[in-house]
Structures are given as C-alpha cells and as structure tokens.
Amino acid sequence: MADLNDIRTRITTLDSNLLALLSERRELAIEVAKSKQSTSKPVRDQDREQQLLVRLINQGRELGLDSNYIMNIYHTVLEDSVLLQQAFLQQIKNPNAAVSVARVAFLGDKGSYSNLACKKYFARQDDSLVELGFPTFQQIISAVEKGQADYGMLPIENTSSGSINDVYDLLQHTSLSIVGELTQPIEHSLITTSDTDLSKIKTIYAHPQPFAQCSLFLSAHPHIKIEFVDSSSAAMAKVKELNNDTVAAIGSITGGELYGLKPIRTGLANQTENYSRFIVVARKPVDVAVQIPAKTTFTMSTGQQAGCLVEALLVLREQGVNMTKLESRPIQGNPWEEMFYIDVAANLQSENMQTVIKQLTRITNQLKVLGCYPSEDVAATDVPEDLL
C-alpha cells in the first residue's frame, strides 16, 4: 500500500493544479468580458451555460462523478465568472469611481457577517481593501459621507427576519448612493471557547438580527439568558474574553475561527436557506453597463388619497418595468405618512426608466433615486431533469 504521506503529497499537487486551472478560467472569463464590451452582448448567456453543464454532467458520469456534485461546483464557478465579468465591465464604465485602495466601513469588527460580506464583494474588484469596523449603521453612513471611507456595507434584508428597518430609515436622510449589492448565505452557529456542551451554556451573546433569525432555536432553550451586543464580532470577542464553558456567541464558523473559537451547534437559523442582502453605498452614484442586469432603487411618498399608490405603480406597468421589492416605512415627523422604497429590475439610463422617473416626479409628493447598480442575482441555470 502507498505511504500516506506520499498520497497526500499527490493530493496537494493535484489541488494546486486545480487552483491554477480555476485561476486560468477566470482570466479567460475576463477575455470574454472584453469581447462582450465591444459587442454589447449581455454578460449572462444561459444557453451557453446549459450546454456547458450538460456536457460536464455527461463527462462526469463517465468518470464516476455525481451530477449534483458537478452542478454544485459549477454553480459556484459560473456565479463567480459572471460576477467577475460584471465587476470588470463596471470598472470600465465608471473610470472615475476607481480607487486603488478601497476603504470600506462595515458593522462590527473582523469576523462579523458584514465584514465577511466586504471581503467577498471586494475580492472581485481590483482594489486592495482597508476594513473599517463601526459599532452602528449611522456611523458607517457618516464615515462614508465625511470621506473617511469610500464605501459602506449595509445589510438591508434577510430571508428569516425580513427588512432591516434601521437601515431603510437611515437611507431616507443620506446623500449617499447605492452602487452595489451582495447576497450572502448567513449560517448561524453557536460559537464557544472550548468543547463545551449546549446543556452547560447559561448565556448567549448575540446581535438583535441573528437573535431574530434564530428565534425558534432560542425559544426552545428558554433557560439561556440572552445578552445583546452591537455585532456578531462583538459577541465572539466577548466570549473569547470571558473564556469559560458557560457562554456562547451566535456567529459564523469563519468569523469564529478569527477569534480562535469553535462551533458547538450549526444551522441555528429559523430558515434553512438563510440569506442576507447587503447594499454597498458610496458618495457618488455609478452608471451600470448595458451588458449587466441592473437594479434601480428609489423612494417616493404619495398623497394619502385613495388610489395614489396604485396610480404610481401603474406607471411601472405601462413602461414594462418589473418591481422586485416594495417596502413602506413611516416618515419621521409626519405621523401616519409612509415612504415607499421600490427596487426595480431596470437600468436608470434606459428610456423606460427615464419616463418612469419623469412621470412619478409629476404624480408623487417626493421622489428620490437612491441608486442604480448591478444586480447580483445569478440564479442557477437548469439542466434537463433526466440528467440529474
């Protein structure tokens, strides 16, 4: 039998080769983006993706590889390829927005969910990253407004707990623009210093958002005391500092590793598919290249007469503009009046969106465009059922 060390050496070599190939594939994706730039072809080509997946699944089968295994790997590869091309075309479209060092403000400290989102988002940009942690959303916005940071990363909604109202309310008053978005899987775990047991835990430190997203798990353990902290990273820092087996934090496994902490329970969120959508804000708006699916976010307040909102929404329908989200929030200082937040799948520079904005400005009390940015929804391409 071959020696374990020898086999591992071969695996190590093989893994290095896989990485080199993935990196080469990314370089080719950039070449494809350059060609699309000259022809204005959309970045996403689902027919091509489907052909590629069918071929790989068939080829994989001959090598004894499961079709779902291939699908999972290639969904990640294709998503990365599409988002990489989008980031590349955006940089060409917005040369003035280029910074060589991106200073990004986020909630918490190293290892917070927002910090992990920053790392992921900016890994696709050419800039190097300076991470600036803040204890509140307001401080993140102020840091960008004052020029202490170039970007702010703000969570806006979560599949378990819904909209993050504090962020929506802050957007009413800022001059910043939304320039990007990112959807991140959020996997809550119970993070501790030692190999303790859930039955020994007396206190859990958590930010109110993870607390809300894990409410079912927490209500099943009513004897555990909950201490709220400013961020998941603050929760993990606290557990590290206390260093005993009766305390735990709600955080991510990756975040916990940065504090030398371990998970004793995973999958705490109410929904198994727990995702957060983050927005990226900056002082100047960006334009979105035509090859990229764009989203535009605007706020509007309508009169309180019957049918005002319907009339506004009809404008979207008449222009064939698809609304992907509608949120309403009270207007501070005007009891019972509502501000509507609307996301549409459209490029602000398109003719229909220009018409929408013109008409809505006429029929609403107030309209403000918060930004137009590349949509990061890269839905998996399906392959024929019988292949799976």
Ligand SMILES: C=C(O[C@@H]1C=C(C(=O)O)C=C[C@H]1O)C(=O)O
């Ligand atoms: C690379 C391309 O762009 C996108 C990414 C693909 C890939 O990485 O293989 C395939 C199709 C497109 O959605 C392409 O069009 O070939």
